[in-house]
Amino acid sequence: MKNRKALSLRIPEPVSRPGDKPDFSKIAVPEAGTVRKPPIDTRANEAMDLANGLIRVLNRKGEAVGAWDPKLDPETLRRGLKTMILTRAYDDRMFRAQRQGKTSFYMKCTGEEAIAIAQAFALERDDMCFPSYRQQGLLIARGYPLVQMMNQVYSNAADPLKGRQLPIMYSSKAHGFFTISGNLGTQFPQAVGWAMASAYKGDDRIAATWIGDGTTAEGDFHQALNFASVYRAPVILNVVNNQWAISSYQGFAGGEEATFAARGLGYGIPGLRVDGNDFLAVFAVTQWAAERARSNLGPTLIELYTYRVEGHSTSDDPSRYRPSEEAKAWPLGDPVIRLKDHLIHLGEWSEERHEAAEKEAMDEVRAANTEASAIGTLGSGKAPSAREMFEGVYKDMPWHLRRQRQQSGV
Amino acid sequence: MVSMNMVQALNSAMDVMLGRNEDVLIFGEDVGYFGGVFRATDQLQRKYGVTRCFDTPIGEGGIVAVAIGMAAYGLRPVVEIQFADYIYPAFDQLVSEAARIRYRSAGDFTVPMTVRTPYGGGIFGGQTHSQSPEALFTHVTGLKTVVPSTPYDAKGLLISAIEDEDPVIFLEPKRIYNGPFDGYHDRPVQPWSKHPASQVPEGYYTVPLGKANVVREGGDVTVLAYGTMVHVAQAAARDAGIDAEVIDLRTLIPLDIETIVQSVEKTGRCVVVHEATLTSGFGAELTALVQEHCFYHLEAPVERVAGWDTPYPHAFEWQYFPGPKRIGEAMRRVMEG
Numbered sequence: 001m002k003n004r005k006a007l008s009l010r011i012p013e014p015v016s017r018p019g020d021k022p023d024f025s026k027i028a029v030p031e032a033g034t035v036r037k038p039p040i041d042t043r044a045n046e047a048m049d050l051a052n053g054l055i056r057v058l059n060r061k062g063e064a065v066g067a068w069d070p071k072l073d074p075e076t077l078r079r080g081l082k083t084m085i086l087t088r089a090y091d092d093r094m095f096r097a098q099r100q101g102k103t104s105f106y107m108k109c110t111g112e113e114a115i116a117i118a119q120a121f122a123l124e125r126d127d128m129c130f131p132s133y134r135q136q137g138l139l140i141a142r143g144y145p146l147v148q149m150m151n152q153v154y155s156n157a158a159d160p161l162k163g164r165q166l167p168i169m170y171s172s173k174a175h176g177f178f179t180i181s182g183n184l185g186t187q188f189p190q191a192v193g194w195a196m197a198s199a200y201k202g203d204d205r206i207a208a209t210w211i212g213d214g215t216t217a218e219g220d221f222h223q224a225l226n227f228a229s230v231y232r233a234p235v236i237l238n239v240v241n242n243q244w245a246i247s248s249y250q251g252f253a254g255g256e257e258a259t260f261a262a263r264g265l266g267y268g269i270p271g272l273r274v275d276g277n278d279f280l281a282v283f284a285v286t287q288w289a290a291e292r293a294r295s296n297l298g299p300t301l302i303e304l305y306t307y308r309v310e311g312h313s314t315s316d317d318p319s320r321y322r323p324s325e326e327a328k329a330w331p332l333g334d335p336v337i338r339l340k341d342h343l344i345h346l347g348e349w350s351e352e353r354h355e356a357a358e359k360e361a362m363d364e365v366r367a368a369n370t371e372a373s374a375i376g377t378l379g380s381g382k383a384p385s386a387r388e389m390f391e392g393v394y395k396d397m398p399w400h401l402r403r404q405r406q407q408s409g410v
Numbered sequence: 411m412v413s414m415n416m417v418q419a420l421n422s423a424m425d426v427m428l429g430r431n432e433d434v435l436i437f438g439e440d441v442g443y444f445g446g447v448f449r450a451t452d453q454l455q456r457k458y459g460v461t462r463c464f465d466t467p468i469g470e471g472g473i474v475a476v477a478i479g480m481a482a483y484g485l486r487p488v489v490e491i492q493f494a495d496y497i498y499p500a501f502d503q504l505v506s507e508a509a510r511i512r513y514r515s516a517g518d519f520t521v522p523m524t525v526r527t528p529y530g531g532g533i534f535g536g537q538t539h540s541q542s543p544e545a546l547f548t549h550v551t552g553l554k555t556v557v558p559s560t561p562y563d564a565k566g567l568l569i570s571a572i573e574d575e576d577p578v579i580f581l582e583p584k585r586i587y588n589g590p591f592d593g594y595h596d597r598p599v600q601p602w603s604k605h606p607a608s609q610v611p612e613g614y615y616t617v618p619l620g621k622a623n624v625v626r627e628g629g630d631v632t633v634l635a636y637g638t639m640v641h642v643a644q645a646a647a648r649d650a651g652i653d654a655e656v657i658d659l660r661t662l663i664p665l666d667i668e669t670i671v672q673s674v675e676k677t678g679r680c681v682v683v684h685e686a687t688l689t690s691g692f693g694a695e696l697t698a699l700v701q702e703h704c705f706y707h708l709e710a711p712v713e714r715v716a717g718w719d720t721p722y723p724h725a726f727e728w729q730y731f732p733g734p735k736r737i738g739e740a741m742r743r744v745m746e747g
Contacts, residue, residue, distance in 0.1 A: 130479075161516045171515035178482065179515035183506040189472050190507070193479025193487075200435065200461055200485070207479075219499070223472030230467055392513045393551050395520070395575040398620070398664035401551075 012251030033066025051271035062345035111309030114335035122286035156376030214245020232298035264301030276306030419561035438490030509552030542686035560607030566617030593642035650738035710747025
């Protein structure tokens with residue numbers, strides 16, 4: 001004891017803070033196409049390299065290379081690109097709407113569009129998604145009307161959730177999109193239960209769920225992995241590692257000690273770590289995991305390595321805790337630009353077409369916003385009936401709620 | 411009709427529902443092969459197969475979350491939490507999820523799930539096998555909370571809970587699994603077979619949620635109770651020689667206010683009894699409701715008899731337990747008031 005130094009407590013600290021030069025030199029970015037693609041019946045302990053590597057398809061020249069290239073046709077790639085452009089335009093418009101006082105709250109997914117959208121493309125239309133709050137791209141990719149999303153964000157008279165839910169906490173069973181919770185991580189084990197139900201019924205639908213790097217610290221994350229492993233549930237467990245949980249960098253979720261993909265290995269679940277800003281790589285790993293789930297081979301954990309370009313939400317100011325130029329320095333680039341460059345490289349896209357697509361997306365968003373705003377925005381125009389406040393707590397309203405509704409005068 | 415104890419009646423309810431509806435699944439810790447530590451799921455796996463009734467990891471949060479996901483798919487999961495004292499790891503899933511999903515999705519998703527869990531003391535279980543946490547659930551809007559007091563009710567209420575479209579917390583008074591314990595711990599317990607409510611139909615029937623049962627008619631004082639305390643209150647009335655009307659609430663949410671009001675308006679006096687700790691217990695809600703609805707009929711302040719505000723103490727179980735003596739004293743005070 002005498003010869004040892006006294007114990008010291010370690011508190012993780014990110015490399016750069018406001019005023020510092022962004023520094024991502026610690027992040028190893030392997031060349032695209034260098035990670036092997038194993039068969040779908042691979043066991044976790046045979047896939048350690050995949051949990052610690054980084055699956056990438058698009059190289060710096062905009063080429064698709066290696067075994068993970070999903071070889072999508074140009075039309076699908078263009079649809080993917082246009083959906084990302086539309087999602088970004090939607091986010092920008094809704095963020096502004098919050099600043100204009102038309103709603104209380106908004107959350108953008110800027111820089112993370114490839115994740116939800118490539119994954120929606122890789123899943124079947126009726127697979128059930130249990131998202132966190134930054135996968136609006138799933139709904140947009142599945143054709144949920146923008147105006148409905150806006151009605152929800154504005155809590156207006158046409159809000160499908162009748163003014164009961166915080167903006168962006170969408171729900172649409174018809175689009176395979178489970179009701180979003182503000183209590184983080186709860187959806188992860190629920191998705192496992194849905195997948196178990198599908199397996200029990202001999203269905204062919206699978207479940208997919210998303211969680212942030214920060215929320216992997218919650219018990220629900222670990223319960224989900226345990227139950228998914230034990231019952232070999234047909235589920236895809238996605239960790240979106242966007243580096244930041246509000247102001248806490250991923251070191252506070254243990255991301256510096258091991259990758260999030262490697263969390264699967266102890267549960268016997270293969271973990272794949274993928275460049276989350278690479279549309280093709282995200283599509284390919286999701287397709288691999290979906291095929292595996294649909295073949296009764298069980299769950300896959302996917303870590304989608306990305307960067308949260310904007311604040312956590314409209315209530316956040318990231319310049320208070322990280323260098324404001326950090327997003328620009330992110331070594332994996334921007335998912336929209338990378339897919340655009342790829343399509344241009346293929347001769348299937350051009351700067352002019354890209355500009356036209358951006359304008360088209362803005363027009364679509366503007367038209368939807370005009371329609372939604374005409375119905376109402378938070379606190380102005382047509383709102384849902386306040387009677388809705390008392391409906392739907394239970395299937396049938398019990399006497400005490402009926403009495404309270406009478407007392408409230410609505 | 412067959413004579414059953416409460417465990418057998420619960421088992422029969424699940425047996426009936428597994429047979430009637432293939433969307434009913436039963437799972438929890440030790441419930442599958444072994445049949446549950448209290449034997450409530452005995453033989454069900456053997457009869458219906460491992461995918462209908464199975465064991466789980468020791469993870470109550472996971473058990474409830476998985477059930478929510480299954481219910482969202484369209485199944486009717488019935489899960490067992492081995493002791494109510496173990497339910498807290500699942501609290502977020504119950505409060506923030508199961509109770510809210512219908513509301514927050516505007517009916518897009520629903521959670522027809524039943525969470526069975528044995529509660530209550532008097533079994534020398536110490537503080538981690540004796541708690542009565544019903545008020546934690548009655549405070550959560552969106553949940554229903556049910557507490558049976560007889561084999562007949564246990565089966566009929568459990569079938570109603572499984573068929574209900576909303577999540578139900580089904581609290582089983584484990585002290586009366588084998589017989590209607592009357593609170594006299596130093597006397598032999600009568601088996602259920604000597605009680606009329608042990609006569610249970612073998613097949614399907616329901617006892618509706620939200621309907622109380624007047625188990626003892628009387629004119630002097632109304633006693634509101636549920637679970638084990640229904641039997642203790644009846645013994646207290648008998649031994650105190652008071653003409654008490656004992657109401658078994660059976661369902662705490664939704665509550666049968668009409669039966670309560672009708673009785674208190676008749677007697678003008680009310681004693682509320684529960685085994686759970688006093689402060690912020692469900693008795694506080696009952697007392698407030700009686701005051702709101704029956705103020706001009708009341709001849710005396712409403713009395714509460716409850717567990718003391720301590721953890722359930724292993725060696726002092728019978729000093730802690732609100733037995734017939736304390737209930738009798740409260741009834742006398744109310745009669746004098």
